[in-house]
Amino acid sequence: MNPVVGIDVAKGESQAQIFLDRNKLYGKGFRFSHTITDLEWLHGRLKEVEKDSGCRPAIILEATGHYHLPIVEWAEEKNYDLYILNPLLAQRAKKTHLRKVKTDKLDAVHLGELYYKEEFEPYQKQETHWLHLRHLTRQHEAMTDMYVQTKLQFRAVLDQVFPTYEGVFGDLYSTVSLGVLEMYSTPGAVKTAGVDKLAECMNTKLVRGRSPKWAKEKAIDMMAAAEKSPFQEGV
Secondary structure, eight states: OOOEEEEEEOSSEEEEEEEEETTEEOSOOEEEESSHHHHHHHHHHHHHHHHHHSSOOEEEEEOOTTTTHHHHHHHHHTTOOEEEEOHHHHHHHHHTSSOOOOOHHHHHHHHHHHHHHSOOOOOOOOOHHHHHHHHHHHHHHHHHHHHHHHHHHHHHHHHHHOTTOTTSSSSTTSHHHHHHHHHSOSHHHHHHHHHHHHHHHIIIIIOSSOOHHHHHHHHHHHHHHHHHOSOSSOO
16 A cells, blocks of 8 residues: 545645545545644554554645645654645646635645655655745745835835935934824925924934934924925825
């Protein structure tokens, strides 16, 4: 026999279906959470399969971002043969299947059937911390891209509302700069507030470690920028 368990991974939990051999299901499908307790229960279930079949079951699953990493780490620790499929390959195989209904139970079955239809290379063990580091690096890159796009969008809006504001502060995106804009977002609002109120706002609410003189100078710079702006109340 050649037993395998197909696992359809989701966030925090998975759906599984065990096969004793090709076209031979071992019981019904079941769900388990990615906790020590449930993974140990799964280990016990697979030991029963090994006893009944005379072979240690393999595990096949689809790579799903970082959701599958707890199972990978556990399977490596327990020395299971592990097959991790590229999501595009797995989806293509599912689309060719006669059953078109999308359910977690069927997805787990599809993965098990795929194990017998194709010859996949076993997953090569990697240090878990490298897997986590790779995922964190991707997250960092995505967040950096989002941060850059947000700054560009902010600048585009500012150009339509208060185009002469840039240059008042050394850092357009500093806490004090964004804080002042949040309270006085148009040239008209700045002029209505006046120098003294702007300086007081910066000195008491937004800036620490700066002198009242600095706050007043910045307030004067803001007033000058407001006077030069072609827009007074935004667009």
